[in-house]
Each structure stands twice: as structure tokens, then as C-alpha cells.
Amino acid sequence: MRERTQQDKISHSCCINIYNRRMGMEKEILSILANNSRLTNEQIAVMLGRTEDEVNQAIKEMEHKSILLGYPALVDWEKTENDVVTAYIEVKVTPQRGQGFDRVAERIYQYPQVKSCSLMSGGYDLFVVVEGKSMKEVALFVAEKLAPIESVLSTATHFVLKKYKEKGVAFDQKTKDNREAVVL
Secondary structure, eight states: OOOOOOOHHHHHHHHHHHHHHHHHHHHHHHHHHHHHEEEHHHHHHHHHHHHHHHHHHHHHHHTTTSOOOOOOOOOOOGGGGGEEEEEEEEEEEOOOOBBBHHEEEEEEEEHHTTTEEEOSSSSSEEEEEEEEESHHHHHHHIIIIITTTTTTTEEEEEEEEOOEEEETSSSOOOOOOOOOOOOO
């Protein structure tokens, strides 16, 4: 085996620095998009002091690697004509031999009513977020689809009555007028 020359060491060090710089930019892009996915790639590039091409390429790579999975909007459904009922469901399950909780979770998250499904620590195994048009629709989903699954031992359903804050955004923020009164 040949000894590494000084040039090899410099080349290796340069590659590591480029990789670290690239990973730092990807983290910054993810942070920016998590806060506001409506920003253009040009705006993100300006914020990071990078070229638009660098940002475009990084985003394409993260989409290809399934790091960036989507760009959802945060909607206050109470201010729309659409009635949406949200329920948080605690699910206790028996893990499948050789597959743990993954097989059960996959079966649950396939339903279109399921907006989120997470493995949890604590008193229950899966935390499922379900949306429907009414409490009855959600209750029927739990009774007819979720509870009968063979591995499901029990469920506890909690209906959301009002959302105050989600994903760092407060709903119904009152704007306070901080202007001073002028008396003539």
C-alpha cells in the first residue's frame, strides 16, 4: 500500500470541507422551508449567500433522497366553509413477530382519513391523527376500520375542540394597536 502524499491529504481534506459545507447548506434550506415553504429558490439563495443553481440542485437531491417529502400549507379550517373534525387516537397494539410495530403502522397509515401515524413511548404504542367531516364519521372509522385490526388491542380517541397553535403558528392572533393617541 502506498503512502498518502501531501497532495492526497490536501485533496481529501478539500473533499471533506466541500461535503460539510454542502450538508450545512442542506440543513439551512430545510430549516427555511420548514418555516415558510412558499419562498422561492431565488429568495432562499439570497438568504444563504449562495447561487440559485446551488439551492435548486440541493433541493432536487433532497427530494430524490426523500428527505423533502412535500410542501403542505397550514390551514385554519374553522375560518372556511369546510368542516373538518380532528381526532388524536392512542392505539395499543401487539407487535408483529419479526416486523415489530412497522407492519401494523403501515396498515393503519394507508387509510386516507389518517393524516399522521407515529410510534410512541409511554402508555400506548401508536399515536394516530385522523380527520373527518364529523365526529360520527371519525368514530365510525375507529369502530369499523381501526379497532378491528387484528393487532390492535385498544384505542382511546380524543377529539380536538379548538386549535391554538400548530407547527409554531398561533391561530387567532389578536393584533394589538400600539399607536399612541395624539391629542390636539
